[in-house]
Amino acid sequence: MRKSIQAVLGVVLASAIFSCGTSTTEQTFDSSKLSKMSREEVEKVVEAFIMAEDSSTIEIPGGFFELNTQLILDNKKSVRIKGAGMDKTVLSFRNLKSGGEGVKIVGNNITVEDLSIEDAPGDGLKAQHSDGVTFRKVNVTWTNGDKSKNGTYAIYPVQCKNVVIDQCIASHSKDAGIYVGQSENIIVKNSLAFGNVAGIEIENSDNAEVFGNTARDNSGGILVFNLPGLPKSDGKGTKIYDNDILNNNHENFATPIGEGPNGNTVTMIPPGSGIILLAAKEVEIFNNRIHNNKTTGVAIASYQVTGFPAEAPNWSPYTTDVYVHDNAYERKALSMPDLTRELGQLVSVHNAYGPAKTQDIIYDGIWDKAISETIDSNPMRVCIQEAGIENLHFTRFYLMEGEDNIESFKDYQHFQNCKINVATDVSAIAAL
């Protein structure tokens, strides 16, 4: 115990000297240069959403639209909502005084493309209970200097089927930039998420492929979570490949800086996390470039690490059936793990390579004792096959006997000689 306090103090001191939290308010383009649309032109857009007919296109011309009411498309089929380009058509919800999101979509076969959404007080672009949702070249962001005022999710399909997110940009959200929740059949590709707390998150969802994206400068790059107590209880089947997961060292602003985490799981993410799995099931992570994430490249964790009640019907807190292979890792020489969140402190203090060493892969090592007495048989089926793994920083923790008895190991061998078949199939929506 004393040793660990000393270690913490040492690390705190060192980190106070070297590793300051980073923050960015970078914008993809300057929307203030666009011409402001008149009240009539704005109302026309509101009306177009309300009066939309099936199989129609809502064209929104270039310009800066300041809305004071939500844009809601309700229960329509085959509607295309099209702007003049993400740097030309901007829907600003800065003046919205009531309503949970800026744009809300309910319907089947709905496409939103070529526009930007700014400064929604809640979520930017939400789709719910929809079958067939395509978001293409949509940019959702917040322009507040004070990021604690930003909204929750930028791009937010939830309880949907057949979701394609393609060439989108999501930035500066207080939770996840691209968040797909309680959905099935999902593609997130060729998109950019930066400056968010979480870049891209797949939560309680089935059959998802996340590829060709860049997740940079978030607190956490790409997340696969299963949270308890939701109507869609446990999701499974996610592939994460060919992504650039870089410099996800942004301070965690999901709660005001200096305040600790609240009940939102995202508030616990330690800055410097590349990929985080939490109570995830059947995940394959391959061919990604995982560079310069100061805490860890990949974190494999069970829900117990949150400290929240970990029981719910039809849901398991364990992360199981994980296959991590053929990724490229880079650690910056002078980087140091986060100390603002418990998970960051765990890595800083207890990793197997010495205080304040950035990790490439961490595994919380929490397993279900009903399956096996020891972890040596790899009961949660976590498989890691990385070339040159002996040169990577891999830490397995032992956390199951309380904070005073934390241990750590470099024993990647236990997780090496296996392979997990993660089955996903998104071919039916690949052409959308």
Added chain:
Amino acid sequence: MKKKNWKADAYLILVAVTLLISCGKNEEKIAALPEALLEETATGIFPYKKLSTYGFFAGELKTLTPKDEVTFYKPASSLFTDYALKSRFVFIPDGEQAQIMESKIEFPIGSILIKNFYYPEDFRKPDGNRRIIETRLLIREDDGWQAYPYLWNEEQTEALLKVVGAETEIRFIDYSGKDQVVNYIVPNKNQCKSCHNQSETMAPIGVKPQHLNNELDYGTKKENQLAYWSGKKILAGFEGADAHPAMIDYEDQSQAIPARAMAYLDINCAHCHSAEGPASTSGLFLTYDQTDPLKLGINKTPVAAGKGAGSFKFDIVPGKPDESILTHRMNSTEVGVAMPELGRTTVHQEGVELIREWILSLPQ
């Protein structure tokens, strides 16, 4: 050269004035609604542009005096909408009947629910001068319910269909004699469904047996509302008050706190927070008959609450209302934090107090 400058200046001033005018609040626009729309005949093809075209009311429109075929009703509890008072009516086509189907009432095509939102000048004299803000119609069309909001003019002579929503400032004197100002937001047509939503189908909220299975003062007599409807031959399936569920009025102080709290949560939250509502994503279900602690939010972490969670971990911490996200969000007027998301720009102090008391009473 000089002259040209003067012209440019004048032009700039003109632009500035135009901008100023066009930046004015919608309320100015409401007052200026053209009377030219006034020629409208009742074709039977809804919606009409004018509220008066429906012919619900006898005499001066603003008195809201129902004609015989229009029936006054009042649910046991009422959704809080910035202290606005509401008067509600139902119209059922001649010769048709609504039908009680277990926990629902099915309405025949052509039925119309009429809800008027108004503020008395002085809440201590609720029957004195008042300003009607909007009248919302839910019309049962061939393919389901449709919502149509009508905005009243300043003169209170007419209300016109306004699908894109509006914003208007309301001043009144509250029950304690204090001056109040509310920035009232009229929802746009599709926002109506943010609340009136059962599995993505537009649905009424107040006209369910449990909300109407109670006595109402009809002026000439007091009678159970469902019995009154049955007597008027506009409702079938009523088998006596005891045969149907009945909710209490959360304002009824003679009732127990838990029952009042559940009645409050049901009418204010459960339209979204139920398995069939838009907030099913949260797993927080607040119907009056909910008994599962996790679904009620007890020691339940939020999912997508964002800044709504404040500095708190759980929706409800038994015994600790000041550490519960539920009361935190009820107590806020900040968009993104405030719950419900629509219809409220002020805090419902009495509601917060009730829920606080209830959480205090929960066993730790």
